Amino acid sequence: MNLSIFIWIPVIGFLVSLILPKKNETLISATAFGTLGIQLASAILFVVMWIFQGAEPIQVNDIILFKNKEYVFQIDFLLDYISAVYMLVGALLTFMVTLYSRYYLHREAGYKRFFNTTLFFYVGYCLTTLSGNLETLFIGWEILGISSFLLISFYRERYLPVKNAVKVFSIYRIGDVGIILAMWASHHLWGQNITFSQLNNAELVHEHLMTHSAIGVFISAMFLLSASAKSAQMPFSSWLPRAMEGPTPSSAIFYGSLSVHIGVFLLLRTFPFWEFQTSVRVAIALLGLITMFIATGIARVQSSVKSQIAYASIAQIGIIFIEVSLGFEKLALFHFAGNAFLRTYQLLVSPSVVSYLIREQFYSFVPRLQTLEDRFPKKLQYSIYLLCLKEWNLDSMMYQYLWNPIKWVGNKIKFLNARGLLFIFIPLYFVGIYLQSKLDLLSESWAEFLPIAFAFIGLVMVFKSFTQRKSIRVSWLLVIMNHFWISLAISFNEHYDSTENWLYLSGIVVFGIVGYWCLQRLFSQEGKITLQRFHGLSEAHPKIALVFLLACLGLTGFPISPTFIGEDLIFSHIHEDQFFLAAFVSLSFILDGLAVIRIYARVFMGPYYKTHSDFSSRYF
Numbered sequence: 001m002n003l004s005i006f007i008w009i010p011v012i013g014f015l016v017s018l019i020l021p022k023k024n025e026t027l028i029s030a031t032a033f034g035t036l037g038i039q040l041a042s043a044i045l046f047v048v049m050w051i052f053q054g055a056e057p058i059q060v061n062d063i064i065l066f067k068n069k070e071y072v073f074q075i076d077f078l079l080d081y082i083s084a085v086y087m088l089v090g091a092l093l094t095f096m097v098t099l100y101s102r103y104y105l106h107r108e109a110g111y112k113r114f115f116n117t118t119l120f121f122y123v124g125y126c127l128t129t130l131s132g133n134l135e136t137l138f139i140g141w142e143i144l145g146i147s148s149f150l151l152i153s154f155y156r157e158r159y160l161p162v163k164n165a166v167k168v169f170s171i172y173r174i175g176d177v178g179i180i181l182a183m184w185a186s187h188h189l190w191g192q193n194i195t196f197s198q199l200n201n202a203e204l205v206h207e208h209l210m211t212h213s214a215i216g217v218f219i220s221a222m223f224l225l226s227a228s229a230k231s232a233q234m235p236f237s238s239w240l241p242r243a244m245e246g247p248t249p250s251s252a253i254f255y256g257s258l259s260v261h262i263g264v265f266l267l268l269r270t271f272p273f274w275e276f277q278t279s280v281r282v283a284i285a286l287l288g289l290i291t292m293f294i295a296t297g298i299a300r301v302q303s304s305v306k307s308q309i310a311y312a313s314i315a316q317i318g319i320i321f322i323e324v325s326l327g328f329e330k331l332a333l334f335h336f337a338g339n340a341f342l343r344t345y346q347l348l349v350s351p352s353v354v355s356y357l358i359r360e361q362f363y364s365f366v367p368r369l370q371t372l373e374d375r376f377p378k379k380l381q382y383s384i385y386l387l388c389l390k391e392w393n394l395d396s397m398m399y400q401y402l403w404n405p406i407k408w409v410g411n412k413i414k415f416l417n418a419r420g421l422l423f424i425f426i427p428l429y430f431v432g433i434y435l436q437s438k439l440d441l442l443s444e445s446w447a448e449f450l451p452i453a454f455a456f457i458g459l460v461m462v463f464k465s466f467t468q469r470k471s472i473r474v475s476w477l478l479v480i481m482n483h484f485w486i487s488l489a490i491s492f493n494e495h496y497d498s499t500e501n502w503l504y505l506s507g508i509v510v511f512g513i514v515g516y517w518c519l520q521r522l523f524s525q526e527g528k529i530t531l532q533r534f535h536g537l538s539e540a541h542p543k544i545a546l547v548f549l550l551a552c553l554g555l556t557g558f559p560i561s562p563t564f565i566g567e568d569l570i571f572s573h574i575h576e577d578q579f580f581l582a583a584f585v586s587l588s589f590i591l592d593g594l595a596v597i598r599i600y601a602r603v604f605m606g607p608y609y610k611t612h613s614d615f616s617s618r619y620f
Contacts, residue, residue, distance in 0.1 A: 003060050003077040006046075006087065007126050009039045014119040022112050029102040032115040036098050036122070040091040047084050055081065059132055059197040066503070066565050071193070071572050073565050075139075076132030078196050082268050085333045086129040086261075093257050093344055094122050100348055101249040110154055114247065117154075121147035125258055129265060133195045134183045135568065137269075139559045141179060141230075144259055145172040146553065149597065151250040152243050153605055157536060162605040164242035166598060170403070171239045173593045175229030175263075177586045182222035184571035184582060189215050199272045206276070215576065220274040223266060224284060231263025232314050233321065234291045237298075238394035240314055244306040248347060251306060256313060256343030261336050264317060267324045268332060281325045288321030297388040305350045313343045406591070410467025413460060418474050425457070425481065432488045439492060451489040455584040458485030462588050465595040469531045473519055475599055479555060479592045480512040483563075486570065486585055493573045500573075504566025511554025511561060518548040522603070531599065534606025545604040552600045556593040 013035025020028050050058070057080040066073040079087075098118065105111050124143025131137035149172075153165035186194055189212050199205060209216040227233070232240040243255045254260070267284065274280040292315045299311035316339045323332040373381050387393075416425075432454055439447065458481070465478035487501050521544055522529060522537065529535060538545040554561040567589065574582050 003058065003079055003130055006039065006043065006130060007077075007123065009042065010035060010119055010123045010126060014116065014123060017112070017116050017119055020112065025102075025106065025111055028112050028115050029098070032098050032119055033095075033102065035119065036091065036095040039122075040095045043087050043091045047088060050079065050084070057197060057200075059195065061132075066569070068500075071187075071569065073135055073568060074133065074193065075136050076195055077130045077136065078132035079130065082265070082329070082333065083129050085337060086265055087126070089337050089340055090122070090125050090129065090258050093340060094118070094125075094253055097249050097253045097344065097348070101247075104249055105247060108247075114151075114154060114250070117147050117150045118250070118253070121151070121254070121259070125262075128262060131269075132197065133193055134179065134186065135193060137266075138176075138179050138183070138568075139564075141226075141262070142176065142558055142564075144230075144262060145169065145176060146558065148172065148243065148254060148259060151246045151254060153601070154246045154250065156538060156605040157607060159534060159606050161245035162534060162601050164245045165605075166594075166601050168239045168243050169597055170594050171229050171236050173590050174236075175226040176593070177590050178222045178226035178229065180567065180571060180589065181582065181586055182219050182226070183568060184574060185215050185219045185222070185576070187572050188576040189219065196269055199270065202272065205273060209276070216274075217277060217280065220270075220277055220280040221283075223270050223274070224280070224287070227263030227266045227321075228287060229263070230266070231260055231317050231321075232310075233263070233287055233318060234294065235394060235397065237291060237295060237311075237314050238391055238398070241302075241304070241307040241310040244304075244310060248351065252344045252347035255310060256347045257340035260313060260317065261320075261340060264320050264324065264332065264336055267321070268329055271324065271327075271329060275327070284325035285322050288318040288325065290318075291315070291321070292318035294392055297384060298391050301385065301388045306347065309343055309346045309350065313339060406463065407467045410463040410465075413464045416461060416464040416478065418471065418477075421474070421477060421481065425461075428457075429481075429484065429488065432485075436488065436491050447492060451492040451578070452580050452584065454485050454489035454492075455581050455588070458482040458489065459584045459588050459591075461485065462591040462595060466591045466598070468595075472529060472531055472599060472603065473516065475531065475595060476512070476515055476519060479595050480508060482588055482592055483508045483555075486588060489581065489585070490570050490573050493575065493578075500566070500569050503562050504570060505563075507554050507557070507561030507563030507566065511551045511563075515548055515551030515555060518544050518551060519603075529603060531602050534602050536604070536606045536608035538604040539608045541604075548604065549600060552596045555596050557589070 013031060016035075017028060017031050020031060057078065060077040061074060063075040064072060065075065098115070101114065101118070105114055108114065121144065124140045124147060127140030128137055128144060129140075131140060146169075149165045149169045152168055153162045155161045183193075189208055229236050240255055240260065244251045246254075295311045295315040295318060299308050299315065302308045302311060316335070320332050320335050320339070323329075323335060373384070376384070432450070435442065435450060442450070461478045462482040465475045465482070468475035468478065483505065487505055491498070491501055522541065525541070526535075526537065529537075550560065554563065557563040557567045570585065571582070574585065
């Protein structure tokens with residue numbers, strides 16, 4: 001049995017689920033339940049056979065999506081004890097939660113949408129946990145991110161779930177770029193696209209890190225950044241309770257058990273790379289330790305049962321981070337399985353527990369006579385209590401030191417409007433193309449400066465798009481132009497094939513035009529629409545909403561578009577000493593994803609503007 005079968009089973013189930021009648025709940029749930037039942041039975045059978053045959057790691061080089069003299073984008077799969085544990089736990093929990101959801105979501109308006117998204121999530125989960133290289137892992141990583149956004153905003157007619165979905169997606173986007181930067185640096189370190197099996201070669205890893213220790217630390221730091229964002233470790237911990245706005249089953253399967261432990265999987269999978277980097281191991285342990293103490297305190301003062309479970313899970317994942325840093329990989333896997341099963345159970349029974357606790361509080365509540373905090377001085381007790389009540393101001397700090405400065409910069413850029421694009425930046429872009437054609441005549445200093453300058457112009461555009469509130473179409477065009485400026489900037493580097501540029505921009509052009517057409521259709525039917533508020537137009541225009549979502553995904557480099565490969569190609573041509581260029585391009589990719597999802601959320605999600613009064617929309 002080929003490992004790719006565990007990808008094709010949920011893919012086929014997802015595709016079948018898409019074409020089922022919306023009102024036939026029995027058929028929809030049976031399809032999901034049957035798909036995951038087949039997956040679970042196949043996984044158990046395969047793993048048992050694999051163990052009896054010696055449990056040797058299986059590396060499968062499956063599909064080459066793109067190849068040139070210096071670069072190969074290949075889909076690889078790997079089965080070892082890490083992926084086996086994650087695959088079995090994921091199959092069993094998703095199977096059980098799907099069975100639970102058949103009745104829990106009965107007569108829910110988004111019944112089919114929930115099961116479609118759950119199967120889509122499971123495709124991403126299998127791709128991630130069975131990945132044999134970073135490129136394959138990144139495909140699954142992206143699918144997990146967008147399915148999280150869709151499930152948190154499941155009740156899309158409400159304001160708060162949509163706002164929290166955008167918040168979570170913004171943190172996920174930081175983790176995405178951490179993986180991209182790690183792939184960029186790895187390409188320069190190894191001179192090839194390294195597989196996870198090759199990382200287990202201690203001599204090979206040691207040989208490369210001896211002469212490139214700084215790059216090794218940078219790659220490990222990017223892995224840690226991505227793992228922290230995905231597993232809600234400090235300072236990103238505040239997103240996990242906000243993700244509980246979705247249905248209880250999705251909270252259980254995503255944020256209690258599987259998705260939230262993917263950061264741990266990334267650390268376990270890359271452990272042979274940073275095993276001998278003491279500074280990295282200390283950083284991971286300290287991060288886990290700080291998160292453990294802070295999350296435990298916050299969990300103890302939460303009034304919502306879901307928030308209590310969320311922060312308790314964050315604390316346990318902090319302990320797992322410590323275990324991984326100490327080299328206790330098998331203990332970390334056992335801890336992952338135990339925490340996943342426990343949190344899934346707690347979240348699924350949480351509605352019943354609330355009623356039980358209310359009854360107990362009235363009839364048989366007995367407060368504890370003494371707690372650990374009673375030993376502290378009163379001022380310290382009160383300070384810790386207030387900090388935990390405010391969740392250590394984690395949300396406020398993210399806005400104050402990250403998002404608000406970005407919005408401040410974007411609001412200061414007054415000249416980037418439709419007229420500025422037409423009369424300044426489009427002519428300037430053609431000047432850049434002319435200079436690129438005369439590259440041999442440029443001095444060395446100009447050849448080094450121009451890529452950074454053009455990438456900075458692209459970054460300025462996406463800054464403005466992220467903060468644009470008046471014109472949706474200008475915001476959309478700014479994202480498209482950002483990609484064109486990035487491609488121009490990279491084209492100044494030597495050995496850059498123009499066909500790679502067309503591969504990258506082909507997805508941008510196609511999906512950009514499709515998205516602009518959707519906006520034009522909406523304007524013709526609804527009149528003027530701005531980004532000042534949530535409009536909730538998915539209720540009135542479900543088909544346009546679906547097409548526009550696909551356009552958004554294509555524009556952000558999701559794996560339905562050649563731009564996905566193009567973005568990786570872009571980074572492979574950034575030299576290892578071009579830190580500013582890499583920083584500008586990576587920040588552009590963070591913000592263009594946020595700008596596009598923000599447009600989709602404000603246009604198609606939230607209360608339908610013709611029947612609901614609007615709420616405050618100061619965030620995103």
